[in-house]
Amino acid sequence: MQTIVMTVGTSLRTNSDRDLPNDQKRPWITNKSRFDNQRIFDDFSEPLAWMKNADPEDISAETNTLWRLEPDLGDRILLLHSATLSGQECAEVLQLYFQTYFGQKQVDLEPIPDINYDLEGWAFPLDQMAQLLRERIQQAQLHGSVTLAATGGFKAQTMVMGLVGNALQVPVCYVHEAYKALIYLPFINTAA
Numbered sequence: 359m360q361t362i363v364m365t366v367g368t369s370l371r372t373n374s375d376r377d378l379p380n381d382q383k384r385p386w387i388t389n390k391s392r393f394d395n396q397r398i399f400d401d402f403s404e405p406l407a408w409m410k411n412a413d414p415e416d417i418s419a420e421t422n423t424l425w426r427l428e429p430d431l432g433d434r435i436l437l438l439h440s441a442t443l444s445g446q447e448c449a450e451v452l453q454l455y456f457q458t459y460f461g462q463k464q465v466d467l468e469p470i471p472d473i474n475y476d477l478e479g480w481a482f483p484l485d486q487m488a489q490l491l492r493e494r495i496q497q498a499q500l501h502g503s504v505t506l507a508a509t510g511g512f513k514a515q516t517m518v519m520g521l522v523g524n525a526l527q528v529p530v531c532y533v534h535e536a537y538k539a540l541i542y543l544p545f546i547n548t549a550a
Contacts, residue, residue: 360434360502360504361433361436361505362424362507363494363495364420364438365509365510366440367420367511369510370417370418370420370421371393371447373416394444396443397443397444398447405451405455409451419510421455424456427507435462436466436468437465437468438491439467440511440512446469452465453466470483470487484514487515488522495526504528506519506530506531508523508530508532509532509533
């Protein structure tokens with residue numbers, strides 16, 4: 359069994375859909391609150407209905423990454439989200455989407471303590487994230503392999519995923535919308 363640990367951002371809510379025809383754009387595209395740290399969905403029927411017919415590449419950074427990883431149905435997906443209302447809401451929608459449309463049986467959510475819009479230059483929350491990642495990786499390695507998917511979330515989260523993955527020799531993948539391909543970050547020999 360593989361465990362895919364994935365950071366979650368808010369691209370599900372905030373992507374502009376600028377390259378999509380109007381009839382394929384997300385229905386909440388005109389909701390001004392989609393950029394705010396608040397919940398915007400009364401329930402998840404609206405986003406799931408749109409996501410059902412959308413290309414995973416267009417839905418969000420997370421769906422764009424996971425479909426490229428081609429997980430087995432028995433793999434575990436751990437979605438790490440920021441300690442924000444918007445981050446939690448996106449993680450909850452993605453959890454349902456991965457279970458319903460990708461057939462993933464084990465999709466878990468976990469907040470990253472103190473990762474929010476108020477970081478303001480102090481590193482303690484990032485230290486906590488690194489420790490949390492180390493613990494989750496070590497737990498998952500007892501049951502199989504681990505891949506870190508660092509596409510979604512704050513840019514600092516991507517950096518922490520890369521550093522922890524390198525330190526523990528765990529593969530870290532990333533998809534940038536300009537590349538349209540899954541790339542793996544190189545391991546750097548820290549002993550040299």
